[in-house]
Amino acid sequence: MFDKANNLSVRNFMKSLGKFIIFIGQLFVRRESFKTYAVRTVDESIKVGYNSVFIVVIVSAFMGAVTTVQTAYNLISPLIADPIIALVVRDMTLLELAPTITAIVYAGKVGSNIAGELGTMKITEQVDALEVMGINATSYLVLPKIIGSVLMFPILVILAGFVSIYGGYLTALVTGVISGTDYILGIQMTFIPFAVTFALIKAVVFGFLVAAISSYKGYFTTGGALEVGQSSTNAVTSSCIAILAADYLLAYLLAPLLTP
Amino acid sequence: MITVNNISKSFDDKQVLFNINLEFEPGKSNMIIGASGTGKSVLLKCIVGLIKPDEGTVEFNGRSFANASKELQTEVRREMGMLFQGGALFDSLTVEQNVMFPLNVLTKQSEEEKLERVNFCLERVGLENVNRKMPSEISGGMKKRVGIARAIVTKPNYLFCDEPNSGLDPQTSIKIDNLIQDITQEYGITTVVVSHDMNSVLEMGDIVNFMHEGKILWTGPSSEIGDSDVQELNDFVFAGRLMKMVKGV
Numbered sequence: 001m002f003d004k005a006n007n008l009s010v011r012n013f014m015k016s017l018g019k020f021i022i023f024i025g026q027l028f029v030r031r032e033s034f035k036t037y038a039v040r041t042v043d044e045s046i047k048v049g050y051n052s053v054f055i056v057v058i059v060s061a062f063m064g065a066v067t068t069v070q071t072a073y074n075l076i077s078p079l080i081a082d083p084i085i086a087l088v089v090r091d092m093t094l095l096e097l098a099p100t101i102t103a104i105v106y107a108g109k110v111g112s113n114i115a116g117e118l119g120t121m122k123i124t125e126q127v128d129a130l131e132v133m134g135i136n137a138t139s140y141l142v143l144p145k146i147i148g149s150v151l152m153f154p155i156l157v158i159l160a161g162f163v164s165i166y167g168g169y170l171t172a173l174v175t176g177v178i179s180g181t182d183y184i185l186g187i188q189m190t191f192i193p194f195a196v197t198f199a200l201i202k203a204v205v206f207g208f209l210v211a212a213i214s215s216y217k218g219y220f221t222t223g224g225a226l227e228v229g230q231s232s233t234n235a236v237t238s239s240c241i242a243i244l245a246a247d248y249l250l251a252y253l254l255a256p257l258l259t260p
Numbered sequence: 261m262i263t264v265n266n267i268s269k270s271f272d273d274k275q276v277l278f279n280i281n282l283e284f285e286p287g288k289s290n291m292i293i294g295a296s297g298t299g300k301s302v303l304l305k306c307i308v309g310l311i312k313p314d315e316g317t318v319e320f321n322g323r324s325f326a327n328a329s330k331e332l333q334t335e336v337r338r339e340m341g342m343l344f345q346g347g348a349l350f351d352s353l354t355v356e357q358n359v360m361f362p363l364n365v366l367t368k369q370s371e372e373e374k375l376e377r378v379n380f381c382l383e384r385v386g387l388e389n390v391n392r393k394m395p396s397e398i399s400g401g402m403k404k405r406v407g408i409a410r411a412i413v414t415k416p417n418y419l420f421c422d423e424p425n426s427g428l429d430p431q432t433s434i435k436i437d438n439l440i441q442d443i444t445q446e447y448g449i450t451t452v453v454v455s456h457d458m459n460s461v462l463e464m465g466d467i468v469n470f471m472h473e474g475k476i477l478w479t480g481p482s483s484e485i486g487d488s489d490v491q492e493l494n495d496f497v498f499a500g501r502l503m504k505m506v507k508g509v
């Protein structure tokens with residue numbers, strides 16, 4: 001019984017995966033002019049990137065502040081020099097918080113938006129209308145979203161990293177848990193440049209996953225308004241799971257390269 | 261000329277279309293009528309290739325469409341205009357941008373030429389001063405008319421309308437019917453109109469195909485519709501006539 005159910009869910013998962021891969025393949029059957037795609041990509045980039053700046057800044061400022069305070073309280077020991085606190089904040093931000101937490105927030109904002117938009121277009125026959133005009137609706141609608149997301153999300157991650165580390169600095173100054181000089185000293189200690197590359201690789205992967213999965217969920221919506229809501233929710237859930245799985249996989253593959 | 265050969269379609273276990281054979285002639289308003297849920301919209305979507313039929317083929321002037329290459333499909337589609345049952349306007353674009361959309365994507369006209377054409381089409385469907393409005397700001401009937409304007413803006417060879425006058429008042433409804441008929445004759449378009457409104461059937465149907473539970477039961481000119489001996493068609497028409505008598509039209 002259990003086995004049977006398990007088999008079924010594996011089968012369903014493989015089926016969705018296959019459908020997802022075919023969906024992604026269809027994106028590259030191009031029919032419209034390059035200019036059309038360029039204009040669409042700029043539009044989508046603004047939509048996913050610029051409109052997420054506010055939430056990303058808020059979240060990462062607090063992320064930096066909280067990390068600094070927490071680390072400081074946990075490392076109260078005469079044996080640990082104060083700059084180490086800043087070092088911890090830096091590494092946590094670059095390696096995990098800036099790409100991954102931002103990606104989760106991004107999935108909640110952009111992922112649900114993409115799925116909702118495409119789902120609505122699907123059920124109100126707007127997608128059909130595009131197809132009848134002889135436009136490859138999949139690539140016309142989805143490809144610019146994915147490219148926009150892959151381009152913009154790394155920028156958001158850089159912003160998040162910067163704001164988070166700066167937020168930590170301001171917190172240090174305001175609360176006095178460590179001095180500003182120690183903080184500045186700490187964030188430069190044993191710095192491994194690959195950490196930034198690592199964060200950006202993650203960002204590209206997460207940017208792709210959120211846009212592609214959410215588009216997929218939205219694009220295959222059938223039914224009515226209720227189903228559009230469900231697609232949005234599913235898009236966020238699936239994106240988050242994919243982000244965490246990819247995070248683990250990338251850590252496994254790339255962490256060994258983190259040597260000075 | 262559009263030829264529909266032997267189309268069947270099922271969803272899961274439910275067969276919706278049964279071996280449909282039809283011919284649509286250019287310069288004529290070809291109507292498909294029938295009660296709600298008989299499969300008219302599904303048939304129309306099979307014809308334009310939005311739904312892949314389980315069996316059968318569709319030919320546009322001899323070009324087989326259903327199993328054609330992507331390139332040929334695109335080529336044929338660029339000669340099509342379609343009005344969807346709900347209008348299917350793009351929510352994020354204004355009325356003007358909606359109507360201009362096919363021109364933007366499919367042609368290389370200058371901005372002025374496009375605008376002129378858009379205004380001409382909007383005027384023809386009786387819409388003025390709504391260019392800057394969003395679809396959410398106009399009424400259902402207006403959406404439909406914008407949908408028609410968008411469908412005819414590229415001067416298509418084939419025009420498909422799914423219930424062009426549902427949700428419209430009788431006056432506008434007649435205007436729209438006349439409009440569709442005019443452009444059909446003027447440009448020699450092959451027009452296929454799905455409807456369940458007897459008024460417009462009698463008004464504009466050059467050739468009427470009556471559909472019942474996924475089958476075509478009767479085909480003929482609208483003037484002969486009363487003389488048929490198909491019981492289902494008589495029921496359908498009689499319901500319409502009864503309505504007219506009650507309303508005293």
Ligand SMILES: Nc1ncnc2c1ncn2[C@@H]1O[C@H](COP(=O)(O)OP(=O)(O)OP(=O)(O)O)[C@@H](O)[C@H]1O
Binds near residue numbers: 296299302303345
């Ligand atoms: N995508 C689909 N999946 C499953 N069943 C469908 C699908 N589309 C349509 N059907 C079914 O096919 C039948 C015919 O639907 P269709 O929309 O063609 O009716 P219609 O003749 O256009 O009716 P109306 O005049 O109300 O628009 C209905 O019973 C409907 O439930």
Ligand SMILES: [Mg+2]
Binds near residue numbers: 300301302345422
């Ligand atoms: Mg219908």
